[in-house]
Amino acid sequence: MVMDDIKILDAVERYIRGEMKPDERLQFENLRKTNAEVDQLVVEHTLFLQQMNQFGERKNFKSSLNEVHTDLTEQGKIDSMKLKGRSKVVYLWKRYKRVAAIAASIAGITTITISALVWAFSPRANDNVQEMSRQLEVMKKVQRDQNAVVNDIKNQINTDKKAEKKSIQFKSGGTGFLLDGNGYLVTNAHIIRNSKNIVVINNKGEEFDAIVLKTDNAKDIAILKIEDKSFKSIASLPYGISKTVSDVAEPIYTLGYPRNDIVYSEGYLSARTGFNGDTLSCQLGIAANRGNSGGPVFNHNGEVIGILSTKETESEGVAFAIQSKYIFDAIDQLKKDTAYQSLKLSSKSSVRGMNKQQQVQKIQDYVFMVKGD
């Protein structure tokens, strides 16, 4: 019975796609005329395939739009950078101006004087804002010059360090991933515990020196920064960091370095809490190995939902990840130090809507092996 149904559907699909030979086609058309059920199936299935095609086309087109967007932004051909500096001020000002305008019209005749004041003062406020941003530019330049000097010194130290690096024995290893194009990485605190020297290696095998900016042993999170002049900063990362935990049963995947090559594995979110109900983490059903520690856990939109951290020793295929919202906490604490004000996490992924292969293609360059001595 079922076998027949499969054969009929197969025939219907070939008929719709025009893959039948003339005599077979004729035969099938006769069947259609005599068998109302088959005829109905053809009509229904044509509609369905049409819908399916449109769905696929749009899905592909959407992901190619995202790709184009990221590419053009990187090449600087469109200015879609996050609003900052002057354009942000202009944006806020425009919003404010509109509110002021509404307020003025509501106030109407009775408060003509007040609204007059609003209008009288507002342009001046604008001038101030602009002036300040220009001053900021000057300050920035001074700062840049200073940074350049500092960097020179740092580079000198680095080259000294490189000379002695050959003798360093790396003992611990894991995975880490970029949070920001300027070389800020997150990994597990336990990977780099007691390490004096840390190097991170990308999937092309390029090595960069990194320093620890912050460790939180309780949450097992460490923030690193690449301090290496051969590292070029990246305009925008293809993935964002999610502030919420996904739903149970959502498919997830990770990229990491359980060995010297980057390795992909996938699974699902088993529970929104971790071992013994721990609310810091969540439970995953995924095959993970030692070196996967510190690796990103992505949902199907390519958003980071956690950092892979531990696995259950008694059962295979059970692992735990630190929830991604604690990355935001760690960054917020780091930002109390004014040196890191520019660090900003994105919560939007540009790989959203792409299939897994395309996502991994885009993401893999930003996942690093982390080694400490």
Next chain:
Amino acid sequence: MKPQTDERALLEGLATSDKKAVETIYKENYNMVQSLIINNNGSSDDAKDIFQEAMIVLYEKVRSGSFELNCQIKTFVYSVSRRLWLKRLQQQNRYAAPGDSMENVVAVEEDLEEHEQRNAEYEMMEKAVSNLGEPCKSLLEAYYLQKQNMQVIAANFGYTNADNAKNQKYKCLMRLKKIFFTHYKNGNGDG
């Protein structure tokens, strides 16, 4: 004369999702739409959303075989984006009255009506596919969207032969059609 043939070539490229054409249209129009949105209470994320939706409207228009825009691509994209943004502002009950700094706006209501219909259908299929679960979802996507043949699918998904894969595909397809048509029959017509 020349620009017109260029525009037509771009649209034909778009219809086949030729990357060069998509990039060119994107590059030439993005900043214009972004400043429209930002000057009217929006953020750069809004701009990206709206612009990409306008691109989809244009894409589906040319996909359906109509290369006759009766105006420049720029004007069309601008008009659609403007309309979409006004609508979104209204939905959020936000004050809006984009001043027309660009005098060139064409009527796009019909295109948008069609777009909305397609949006609804797209969402229905998206929901149906995501309700399906694995391995059905990947299996059907491999066959119907990536157009892989059954031998390849059988190998990739670990089925012993193409017939087994076909069997599994059939079961998955029946489930998907059932979910889809339940929504389609309920949802179509009255939105």
